[in-house]
Amino acid sequence: MNGMVPPAHFPFMPPFSHDGQMQHTLSQPISSVGTGLHTGARISLRLSPAAENTGIVFHRTDCAMPPVTARYDTVVDTQLSTVLGHGPQDARIATVEHLMAALAGCGIDNVLVEVDGPEIPVFDGSAAEFVFLLECAGRRQQEARRQQIHVTRPVRVEEGDAFAELTPATQPGLGIDISIDFPAAAIGQQRYATQVDSHLFREHLSRARTFVLQPEIEHLHAIGLARGGSLDNAVVVNGESVLNPAGLRHPDEFVRHKVLDAIGDLYLAGGLIEGHFRGHKSGHTLNNRLLLKLFADKANWHVVPAGTPAGQPCTQAA
Structure with a gap:
């Protein structure tokens, strides 16, 4: 789907509904490939279901960087994008904000995000293609209450x-x-x-x-x-x-x-x-x-x- 702009509506899938009470993850894994906005590198992205109370966890598969939970206190840079990491320059994942917005907007609490490069693909520069991926993967309710x-x-x-x-x-x-x-x-x-x-x-x-x-x-x-x-x-x-x-x-x-x-x-x-x-x-x-x-x-x-x-x-x- 690299380079594809998804339509505003997805008639083949029911829309997500926010019940606002319970945590949700994906129904199944889904993958795509795109270009990094700042690096220009071709990057593979995979989104997978995660257990309740896991949160949003990012993992680079191209290096030994430990997984990093998406939180305000794991942000290591904010120059033109939001960058997560553990400190060293070679242990970072950049440009997470559009995917994070899509996860929030689609009501996904727990997911594992895997990339084989230093940033999330930019796709068309918006969150629309991330929403498309999330809707294709589907949304599964979990047993824990959302906080x-x-x-x-x-x-x-x-x-x-x-x-x-x-x-x-x-x-x-x-x-x-x-x-x-x-x-x-x-x-x-x-x-x-x-x-x-x-x-x-x-x-x-x-x-x-x-x-x-x-x-x-x-x-x-x-x-x-x-x-x-x-x-x-x-x-x-x-x-x-x-x-x-x-x-x-x-x-x-x-x-x-x-x-x-x-x-x-x-x-x-x-x-x-x-x-x-x-x-x-x-x-x-x-x-x-x-x-x-x-x-x-x-x-x-x-x-x-x-x-x-x-x-x-x-x-x-x-």
């Missing part, structure tokens, strides 16, 4: 005029409100606010692609990044122009992709967050700093079984 992370008081991080914050939920689930401001006229100022659910993710967010300003491409290549980037897997902007021949998938595709990234980055909390995320000009770095600050003080959060109203007795996670 939700309730935000109990505001937490905020800033860098210049950019910020990211989490506040207690005003309604069940995760609310996201993101605004961006780019000098390129084709992007400009955009804002997207929504209460996240699986239907909205698949239909309105999953196909939003990563993007880059054309003047930045030469610099990215000079520092060893974006070697696999092309008009097939990114939106390229130059001033007022979008250089992709087919144009945009949504008029506000840029901010929708930022929402997609935030969903993936926030799933590194180790579970579903019950709260409201607000970000302005935020990205992977601020998203990770926000989770680090959230979990630095247990007064900021608590864990309860999914479906438990806020304020009920809870269990503090370690």
Whole structure:
């Protein structure tokens, strides 16, 4: 399926439904091959079912790197992508955010992710092909209850005029409100606010692609990044122009992709967050700093079984 853009609907399969209560894994393994956005390498990806309470575990099959659990505290780099690892430069898995967003959006709690290279394939630059893979593999309910992370008081991080914050939920689930401001006229100022659910993710967010300003491409290549980037897997902007021949998938595709990234980055909390995320000009770095600050003080959060109203007795996670 390398290079294939899946349709917006999958009439041959029933849609996932979030029951919100029980953990889920895949019904069967599924594999694909794609290109790494930053390395340009051809990379094989395999997603396999995992036992309840395993979480999302990444494993490189091309080296001796031990498996790494997808958590905010295993993030080792956030330059243009979210990178997981154990520290050394040769023991990392990059560009996990789009797959993490798809797993969150499709309600998958436990899965083993295996790759034979240093990053996850970029496919078309969105989460749509990951959703396609997950729907083809199917979704199996498990016996353990899902745990939700309730935000109990505001937490905020800033860098210049950019910020990211989490506040207690005003309604069940995760609310996201993101605004961006780019000098390129084709992007400009955009804002997207929504209460996240699986239907909205698949239909309105999953196909939003990563993007880059054309003047930045030469610099990215000079520092060893974006070697696999092309008009097939990114939106390229130059001033007022979008250089992709087919144009945009949504008029506000840029901010929708930022929402997609935030969903993936926030799933590194180790579970579903019950709260409201607000970000302005935020990205992977601020998203990770926000989770680090959230979990630095247990007064900021608590864990309860999914479906438990806020304020009920809870269990503090370690």
